[in-house]
Amino acid sequence: MLNLSRESIKNDKPWKESGIELPGFQYEDMVRATRDNPAWVHFGAGNIFRGFIAVLQQTLLNTGMADTGIAAVEAYDWEIIDQIYEPFDNLSLLSTMNIDGTLENKVVGSISEGLVGDPARPKDWARLIEIFKKPSLQMVSFTITEKGYSLKEMSGKYYSDVETDMQRGPAQPRHLMSKITSLAYARFKNAELPLAFVSMDNCSHNGEKLKSAVVTIAQKWAENSLVEKDFLSYLNDPAKVTFPWTMIDKITPRPSEAVQNALTSLGFTGTKILCTKKNTFIAPFVNAEGPQYLVIEDDFPNGRMPLERAGVFFADRQTVDKVEKMKVCTCLNPLHTALAVFGCLLGYTLIADEMKDKSLRRLVEKIGYQEGLPVVVDPGIINPEEFLREVLEQRLTNPYIPDAPQRIATDTSQKVGIRFGETIKAYQKHEDLEPTDLTYIPLVIAGWCRYLLGVDDAGKEMRLSPDPLLEPLRSFLDGIKLGDSDSVGGKLQPILSNKDLFGLNLYDVGLGEKIEGYFQEMVSGVDSVRLTLERYLV
Ligand SMILES: NC(=O)c1ccc[n+]([C@@H]2O[C@H](COP(=O)([O-])OP(=O)(O)OC[C@H]3O[C@@H](n4cnc5c(N)ncnc54)[C@H](O)[C@@H]3O)[C@@H](O)[C@H]2O)c1
Numbered sequence: 308m309l310n311l312s313r314e315s316i317k318n319d320k321p322w323k324e325s326g327i328e329l330p331g332f333q334y335e336d337m338v339r340a341t342r343d344n345p346a347w348v349h350f351g352a353g354n355i356f357r358g359f360i361a362v363l364q365q366t367l368l369n370t371g372m373a374d375t376g377i378a379a380v381e382a383y384d385w386e387i388i389d390q391i392y393e394p395f396d397n398l399s400l401l402s403t404m405n406i407d408g409t410l411e412n413k414v415v416g417s418i419s420e421g422l423v424g425d426p427a428r429p430k431d432w433a434r435l436i437e438i439f440k441k442p443s444l445q446m447v448s449f450t451i452t453e454k455g456y457s458l459k460e461m462s463g464k465y466y467s468d469v470e471t472d473m474q475r476g477p478a479q480p481r482h483l484m485s486k487i488t489s490l491a492y493a494r495f496k497n498a499e500l501p502l503a504f505v506s507m508d509n510c511s512h513n514g515e516k517l518k519s520a521v522v523t524i525a526q527k528w529a530e531n532s533l534v535e536k537d538f539l540s541y542l543n544d545p546a547k548v549t550f551p552w553t554m555i556d557k558i559t560p561r562p563s564e565a566v567q568n569a570l571t572s573l574g575f576t577g578t579k580i581l582c583t584k585k586n587t588f589i590a591p592f593v594n595a596e597g598p599q600y601l602v603i604e605d606d607f608p609n610g611r612m613p614l615e616r617a618g619v620f621f622a623d624r625q626t627v628d629k630v631e632k633m634k635v636c637t638c639l640n641p642l643h644t645a646l647a648v649f650g651c652l653l654g655y656t657l658i659a660d661e662m663k664d665k666s667l668r669r670l671v672e673k674i675g676y677q678e679g680l681p682v683v684v685d686p687g688i689i690n691p692e693e694f695l696r697e698v699l700e701q702r703l704t705n706p707y708i709p710d711a712p713q714r715i716a717t718d719t720s721q722k723v724g725i726r727f728g729e730t731i732k733a734y735q736k737h738e739d740l741e742p743t744d745l746t747y748i749p750l751v752i753a754g755w756c757r758y759l760l761g762v763d764d765a766g767k768e769m770r771l772s773p774d775p776l777l778e779p780l781r782s783f784l785d786g787i788k789l790g791d792s793d794s795v796g797g798k799l800q801p802i803l804s805n806k807d808l809f810g811l812n813l814y815d816v817g818l819g820e821k822i823e824g825y826f827q828e829m830v831s832g833v834d835s836v837r838l839t840l841e842r843y844l845v
C-alpha cells in the first residue's frame with residue numbers, strides 16, 4: 308500500500324516498483340533545517356503551488372542546491388491544511404499527464420510545514436510571525452487567485468474586513484492583504500530585515516498589484532497612528548522590500564477521476580477528491596501538464612535560491628512584463644477564457660474536446676494569431692509564435708489533460724480586463740490598427756455576457772462557476788429572455804462601460820455597440836450561440 312506519509316516514504320521499494328519517484332533527500336533533515344532557517348514561505352496552498360512551485364524547490368533539494376523547503380500557508384481556505392496537508396504530512400503526489408497518455412508520478416516532499424495563516428489559529432500565527440522575523444527568510448510567494456489582492460467591492464467600497472483591518476491595525480488582521488502587511492510589520496520591527504514578496508498569480512503586473520494592496524493598508528495604519536511612518540518607507544525602499552513581477556504558466560486542472568483511478572490501480576491510497584466549502588477542488592494528488600514556464604524579475608534584497616537551476620527564467624522587469632503580456636493577454640489565457648465561456652454554453656466539459664470543434668478551434672486560432680500576435684512585443688526569452696503554436700497544437704489539444712471550461716470560467720469578471728482589455732488598448736495605441744478592427748475578442752465578451760444569463764445554448768439552466776461579481780453582474784441582465792433579442796435593450800451598458808472590468812469603457816472605443824449586436828444574435832433563440840459562431844468563423 309502506497310500511502311502518503313513520512314513513514315511510508317522511508318521505504319522506497321514499493322514506490323519504485325510502482326514507478327513513483329520519491330524525494331531524493333532526507334525529508335526529516337529538510338523539515339528540521341527549514342524550522343530553524345526558513346527561506347521561503349508560500350501563501351495559497353492550492354494545486355498550482357503543489358504541482359509546480361513546490362516541485363522547483365524539490366529539484367534544488369534533490370541536487371543539494373538547497374537544504375530547506377517551503378512553509379505553505381493557507382489564509383483563506385483552512386480545509387486545505389486540515390484535510391489535505393496535515394493528514395498526509397504535507398506530502399503530495401504530482402501526476403504529470405503526457406500527450407501520449409502516460410502518467411509520470413512523483414511524491415513532492417519539499418513542503419516543510421502547512422500553516423493556517425490567521426490569528427484565530429494562534430499557534431500557526433505565532434509560527435508565521437517567528438518565520439517573518441528570521442534573517443534567513445528570502446521570499447514570500449503567492450498563488451491566491453486574482454481576487455485575493457482586491458481590497459474593494461465592485462462599488463468601489465472597501466470590503467468590510469478591510470475596513471475593520473484599517474481601523475484596528477496589525478494585531479488581528481482578517482483580510483489576507485492585511486495579514487501580509489501585519490507580518491511585514493513584524494519583520495520591519497525586527498531590524499527592518501530585507502525580503503521579496505513575489506506574486507505568482509495570473510494577473511498583469513502582479514507585483515504591482517500586491518504592492519499596492521500592502522502599501523494601501525500600511526498607509527491607513529500610518530494615518531491612524533497604528534504603525535510608525537517609517538514602516539511605509541521600509542515597504543517603499545527597494546533595498547529592503549521588493550515586489551518582483553512574474554509570469555507563471557502550467558495548466559494545472561482540478562484533480563481528475565481518471566488520474567485518481569490510475570493512481571488507485573497502482574496501489575496509491577488516499578486519493579479522495581475534496582471540494583471544500585470555499586470551492587477549492589483538491590486531493591492528495593495534483594494532476595498537471597508537462598510544459599511549464601516561470602519567469603521572475605530578479606530583484607531579491609535578501610538573496611534567493613538558485614531557481615534557474617530548476618528551469619526558472621530570471622529577467623528584468625521589462626522582460627517579465629513582455630513575457631507576461633504575451634501569455635496572459637495574448638497567447639494562452641484569452642484563448643482559455645474564450646473556450647471557458649463558449650464551452651460552458653455549448654455543453655462541453657473538456658477543453659481538448661472543444662479543440663475538436665471546428666468553430667471553437669478557429670475562434671482561438673483567430674484570437675491568437677490574427678488579433679493577438681500583431682500587438683505582442685517579443686520578450687526575447689520565449690518566442691511568442693512558437694509559444695502560441697505549442698499552446699494550440701500540443702497543450703489545449705492534449706486529451707489527457709482533464710481540464711474543464713467550468714474551472715476556467717471561475718472568476719471571469721476578475722480576468723476579462725487583463726485577458727482582452729490589454730489587447731484592445733494596444734489596438735487603440737497602434738498606428739495602423741483600431742479597436743473596431745477586432746471581431747473575435749468582442750465575440751468572446753458577448754459570449755461571456757450570454758454565459759452570465761445562466762442558460763446554455765440548448766435553453767437549459769446552466770450552473771455558473773463561482774465569481775465574486777456574479778450577482779451584481781447578473782442583476783443588470785434581469786429581464787433578458789432567450790428568444791427575444793428586443794429584451795436586451797440597453798441592459799449590457801453598465802457592464803460594457805465598466806472601466807474596472809475591462810480597463811476601459813468599451814463604448815469609448817467603438818466596441819460597445821458591436822458587442823451588443825453579437826449578444827443580440829446569441830440570445831435570438833436556442834442554438835443561436837452555435838449559429839453566431841459559425842456565422843463569424845466560416
Ligand atoms: N491552475 C492553473 O492552471 C494555474 C496556472 C498558472 C497560474 N495559476 C494561478 O494560481 C492561482 C491559483 O490556482 P490553483 O490551481 O492553485 O487554484 P486552487 O483552486 O487549487 O487554489 C486556489 C488558492 O487560492 C486561494 N484563494 C482563493 N480565493 C482567495 C481569496 N479571496 N483570498 C485569498 N486566497 C484565496 C485558495 O485558498 C487556494 O489556496 C490562479 O488563480 C492563477 O492566478 C494557476
Ligand SMILES: O=P(O)(O)OC[C@@H](O)[C@@H](O)[C@H](O)[C@H](O)CO
Nearest residue numbers: 509555556557558559640643715
Ligand atoms: O487560474 P486562472 O483563474 O487565472 O485562469 C484559469 C486558467 O486559464 C489558468 O489557470 C491556466 O490554466 C494557466 O494560466 C495556465 O498557465
